Amino acid sequence: MKTKGYFLSIICLVLYIAAHGQDAIQTNTLTEEGAWCWFADPRAISYENRNGTINATYVGYIDIHGHIKATQINHLTNTTNEVLIRSWFQPDDHNNPTFLVLPDERVMVFYSRHTDERCFYYRISQKPGDITTLGREVRLETDHNTTYPSPFILSDDPNHIYLCWRGLGWHPTIARLTLPDKNDVVEFDRGPYQIVQSQKGKGGVRPYTKYMSNGKDKIYLAYTTTHPDNQAVNYIYFNYVDIHTFGLKDIKGETLATIGSGTLHEVDATPAYKNRYPDAVVEDAPFRNWLWEISVQDKDKPVIAMVRISEDKKKHDYYYARWNGREWQKTYLSHAGGHFHQTPDIEKCYSGGMAIDKTDPAIIYGSVPVSGKHGNVYELKKFTVDPEGKLSSSKQLTFDSPKNNIRPFAIAHTKDDLRLTWMHGDYYDWIVSSSRPKGYPTEIHTTMSIPTNNINLTKEKALQQNPGKISVEHSENIRLAKSKQFSIVMTLSIDHDAYYGKIIETNAFVYGLEKSERPKPYLEIKNNTYKSSNVLGTADIWKTKNRGTGGQWYPPTKLDTFQLVITYEKSLLKTYINGLIDQNIEITGLSLSEVMLGRYHGTIDDIQIYKRALSQDEIKASRK
Template structure:
């Protein structure tokens, strides 16, 4: 019997991480916790993209009890498929990957200058590929700590892998093996989710294709062995040598008979996948959804390998598509996530009647060893807006910040003239966050008042100014504080901090991707002209020789001015 854990009928929408942010669920880890062995680093990073094309991340520092929202990249393609993913390097620096949605032949990345601290990101770099990219999922495994294994949707819109070098002294990396297509489906676009055992294997589960186009849509599972660079089924039978070409999959009965241990589910419905994890005995478990032929009925399932077979347990009815646009993306369920630390706990977004009508709420499903639901607990309740695409933050089990999700209305995965509001959600979590602490008074001033500011690099300061750039000229000095100036480069649209003949240029342009809102819907590989700011908030924060610049509340630059401090 299922036990429902009831709480008082109060409104609980969690706590806001950011008021503008979203993600797709195929690029992971979209959030990550890292605690160093010596305990000096204890931070969580949550990444997302907003409808203005800002790729961002919130960093929570559990030692300093503070959080900062970092601008990773401005003026990017405003598409929720472009959310960033995180990787901790052997030297404890944080590497952040991101890419456009399947219409550009490269990945972008930035690496923190300091261990575990994404407020110190270095310059933007590229990994050039021969095929279009999306959904970067990076791994470093203990049996090969000198390489990065990067998985993504690449060659022919199929699961793809490459082995990369670690960053050199200039943060450049090389592709040392691959890219190689892992499988070839009879479907046009298999969707894959990846995880690893941390040692020598990458596990991935994938569909025949997109459930919109494939009915039925099967679900498959394979291992990647990094020692042999071969593909294996769940029992360890070798299927292919990756470099020799992709393993061929299909939905025919002959295939299922020949390769039974590659097939997780062969239903009459349209399967899609949300997550893969590894249980304590070391067996794979999968969060999946079965979608009816007409796409109006979605049902969540928990698939787990028993050692002999894949057992699929029904969890909950997921309603239909969760969003506000009834004629597109009818296979977009509210979403589900497995707790990797206790894989018998699953969080699902399900439709619930509440104080504000029928909304998607996050519920926690607790399973027994056989995969049956034994208890259900409401995480959110009586919400004003939908709560969707939940995600348990990897390695966060010893922190108060474990679960995060999207909250709000959602119209489309891309901003366009068809749906200019796009994915206008916030990001919420189960953690209240840290109160804002300012040891130094934040001085509000005008540009004119700033000219008279008595500036001394030996003294800490925080200054906030509203800037109103000339959108025709859009260049030159925007703010002057004695010998310290904040400039706008006319050619690059990037802000520059200038001090004593040194120029510190931002990676990010001073503008937004709002131009996309008047452009046709779709991924066409174009970069539209950024929208210039007619007004913006600039904050300069100086402490102990470090200058931080914030554009509209987002940390843009962290600059060491220590050499100039006498």
């Protein structure tokens, strides 16, 4: 049954189209705090299995508080959940999570810090297709820095994970991993190997790479010589990796090198290199070229979304490059303005962004400046290129937006509806620091309908109190009629000088905070302890620190007042911190009849108890 929220979104879409025409797209807010870079992908996926038990979309992002998060839209149950994947992380938009569906249909989430830590992190859902059940955080050690994880599983080798990233020597890197064992541990079993070497002997070289697989036996990569800030002529190259031989090949299948052999293929931004390897170079025009996405849906005609940036970095132009069997054909799409953000003296090569449609690679979505009622604002446009390589249409999709729409991403799926996501809002820097403490305060918007449940915060409410200040010396017991499903909603604070203790103790469980420099919540149930993967705190201290990626782990900023919610229904005990799912524990036989407050130093501004499990929509509504 469709929800009230669904119908409201349809009504809004009808009104929007009436005002702006048939090209206007539905715009919904997926989250009010979230951002991403465009080199760690897939930042969002849809997955539908053959037997019809899973049909969901997962969208990942990071906020300015260092919280890595994801939204799951379950298209079967018409519900939405937002999950806290990792709190208190480096607050940097390069650190958005990426997703991989494993052969057993569980969802694996990868993330890493930006350049300054020798490891990846990952978590795996404990149930197929359901990231609300993420297991413990696991650290995958490397001997070099890691950024932009891009994972794949290929049908010719379904027993391994292929992971690509920027790693060895700041260059494109690949490794083969084992599938998770019974403890969800994966290991490197081939590699890591650097894929190419760019401009050997020159310092500060950082190729930027986009990856995509054919799902079977090849991983394609397009990459630049270096960052476009570093040199006025920045080539774009296109190769692929044959997973059977680890051969690096050009688009015509000629072997350039064997990855891991000890001899790297050396690329350079010179006419001599192009003359020697003409089928490895996509773009050698004299610009600060950068790339946004690649598509190999048509394996004979790969597509690249790229941008040409002038030497002074003030003029950005979007291009569409398609291999026609003989050469890379480029099509001019649009002037893209200059850098989109609010800080004029940094990252002048940051365009609004482009995305390739996942069902039709002849369609590109681009963020371009448009004059509207709010001034010059970046809006989304749809560009279509015909089979002859000519721009056949250009249509505006968003209109009169109050703030910029940037870094679009189209989600691959099996249906005809458009699943487009993008960032919306102001943007000051890719990292939070004392230089620009606002960082990247953007929302994530989408064309997808966002289901909402009916909200009734009075239904089956059993208790509401305002205990105020409490302590281990002043406690309070609450007795209730026994209930086999329940919700406990608390707004509370913990004394920063005594940031630990049993927050709430009941006849069914204890919820507490460990005494540690990096305190994590825990649940004690039936003589078992379940520890959260997340620190109860933020990375807001970065607002006071120097800008940079030096590997620091600053102490977590303790929360002042926050909301804690604990629900139980159908053998699932869930905890929520400020509206985000933290822990999800499957356990039978719980019932609530007694609640004890006052095992820690702090205050409880409000406590509400329900004889049912509140939905996440209701929990978020209760915070407003």
